[in-house]
Amino acid sequence: MRLTVVGDDDQSIYRFRGSDLACFQGLAPFCQAHGFEHRLESLVVNFRSTRCIVDFTQAFKSAT
Secondary structure, three states, rough: OOOOOOOOHHHHHHHHHHOOOHHHHHHHHHHHOOOOOOOOOOOOOOOOOOOHHHHHHHHHHOOO
16 A cells, blocks of 8 residues: 655645645655655655745754
8 A cells, every 4th residue: 555645835825725744744654653664755856846935945944
């Protein structure tokens, strides 16, 4: 059996719409506690936004 969890932790800014970063933070400990193998894959290339927008948002996140 395989479970794939896909998400963007940067989208946790949408807490007012039910987003919960804890589901990502608790996944590895949950898998370990229940004997499930797991691995983390990170997509580091952003294909949705220009470099200017990505740089601005990263600077904004760092300032808050």
